[in-house]
Amino acid sequence: MGEVRRWARRPVTRRDLLRGTGAVALGATLSPLAMERIRAAAAQATPTRNIAGTELKLLQWSHFVPRYDAWFDAFAKAWGDANGVAVTVDHINTADVPAAIAAEISAGEGHDLIEHIVPAAQYGPSMLDLRDVVDEATKRHGPQADVARLNSYNPTTDTFFAFCHGYAPDPANYRKDLWTEAGLPDGPKTYDELRTGGKQIRDATGIQLGIGMSNEVDSNMAAQAMMWAFGGSVQDENENVVINSPENIAAVEYMAGLFTDAMTPEVFGWNAASNNQLMIAGRASYILNSISAYRTAQKDQPETAAGIYFGSPLVGPGGPERALAHGHAVFNYMVPNHSQYQDTAKEFLLYLTSAYDQATSESELYNFPAFPSTVPNLVEEGGPLDVDPFGSDPVDKLAVLKTAESWTRNLGWPGPANAAIGEVFGTFVLPTMMARVARGEQTAQESIAQAESETTAIFDRWRAEGLIGGGQ
């Protein structure tokens, strides 16, 4: 109470004013129903640890669906108010998160919870093992989805370097009008159809396929999915490098052919937003992406959005069981060892998990739950994926995502999401490998041999750090 009185006597500062107007603005962007759900959930929160009087500073990526951030800030604040915790949420561009983490680790201070959308096992030694949170959440909500668990667990150190609360599926986005003209009204189902249909569309309309071969995360995921579909991978189950395989050579050759037949050189210079922009501009017939581009188009370009449909991962020579995709984003929270309020951070994670129906709904179905039981109606008949509450026409446009958990895999599958595969992605070995062949600079064999040399060096180094297994 003393704190409350002191606050009441204190004159209003510029900071208070900014906070107040910020809160009003925030409230204005949320519907009354959303605010009511936030308040109701906060009132029901039952922390098992004594966290009153503590602080919680969160650093997280700026969500691709802006509405989620508005909801999250109010959600976290309401929980803090209900439990006597001073909550601060800082949002930064996802590309800036690694530098922020590195700086905070070096300084030995900073935020109590850091969210990153790719598994960051390389930071494991500086992060708290969150096994107890995973266990408690499992006890409360049932099993965690494999894609979430494997994206946050390091089997070599037997630690959970992060707590994964959700993921975003990575379906195909295609233009139905163009693919109908190409004789495939439901979009391509196989890589062969993608190439023949994509070529037909580009020849007829000049509109290209949009699969990147650039230093950005979507290109990484596209390259990895293609290698999986052709029967290959970067590492095996035991974290040994197996990139130099006939299957991967075939995948690289296919990509080079796909480029020649159906794409333009712009895919070599993309950033993570480029394929979204191309689709929204009406200049792509097919991209691999989450539903965020579609949601943006629904608001800004409704006519374009009306023509965008979704498909599951394509079947390649590896067969239907290898028609897989990465989680487009994997929502991993990490608690740095230097956090002074680790219990508070853990309690918040459990609270967020328990209210995940709100997260899924406020992200406009972008966030899929790591604990499926927390959003029970998501994949049920007649659920939001069958009847999109955010204005899809037809209403079941997102129904293909109902099976997303079955075809979404962790970074580095069939091995774990380890630090080495993180660096392979971080230094863009795979899209560069594809690009060299597509540009005619190397043969597939030469390019894969170079990628193997780079990948092996990376794996050896992280193995020497004791953070990954394999190497026998």
Added chain:
Amino acid sequence: MSAGTARAGLPVTVEDQGEDRGRYLLDREGLLGPLLLLPAIAYIAALVGFPLVLAIAYSFSDVIVADQSIDWVGLDNFRAVVKTPNFQNALRNTFLFTIVSQVIVLVMANALAMVLAADFRGKRLVRFLTLLPWTTPIALAVLGWLWLLDNVYSPVDWLLREAGLLGPGTWLGPMGNVYWLSEPSKAQLVVLFVHIWRTLPLATVILLAGLTAIPQDVRDAANVDGAGFWRQLVYIRIPLLLPIMAVAVLFGMVFTFTDMTVVYVLTRGNSDTHVLASLAYFTGVESGSLAQGAAIALFLFPALVGIAVLMLRLARRTETN
């Protein structure tokens, strides 16, 4: 007045004696010099020396972002990085961008400085516009170029299309875009161009200052002797400007050699455009391999030491002259 003596007509107090002693101490060059230098030395030691020593220590160790305890590994990191094609490309690009851009800057800055030294209507406006790229924050300026050269919405491409230079049956080819940042040769040219664009103003201003410092009587004498433009340029302006030209080039070299913003914002290393600084960042910070990142960055060190030595020699020679 020596220490301890009284001011006229006033008795000597204890305070006066203390004040005089203080004055005496501050009059000693041996004390005052180091005292005045101390803040600068402390600043350099803290913000340049310490990070440099740390980078050297990191490059000979196995530190990662998440575990910064140092275990020595000798030259392993250097051996590992020099073998990689990425590093070799980055090394080549670093020297290529620096040398080529500064040669071009030198020529253009000389020409521009002579134009700006002449009297003409609107000279102040032209000078202001010339200096503008240097005053714009580099990240913001490069972002501007990124948008101008965008793969889909590039206004430059639009202008080329409207001018009939781009598109089917045109000089620049059948595609609707140039794809400036998507092909290695074009992307490298763009990086080079942006470096020239941003370092040209500084070099111009430095050379302009040098030009205006050439004594009028020397120019008058040359005119009386009938020396034309080229003769004056070769025998008077260039020799007299040479020291200041060297300063301009050395500054430009340091800025270009150590820059990672241009590559980071424009291409993120796509299309073989990595330079040592950007590769060090991606390896050390983005991927967490701090030791290898430090090893890559340290390859900048010998070249920068060379440049620093040249600059110091130049400064000394100018001082002597």
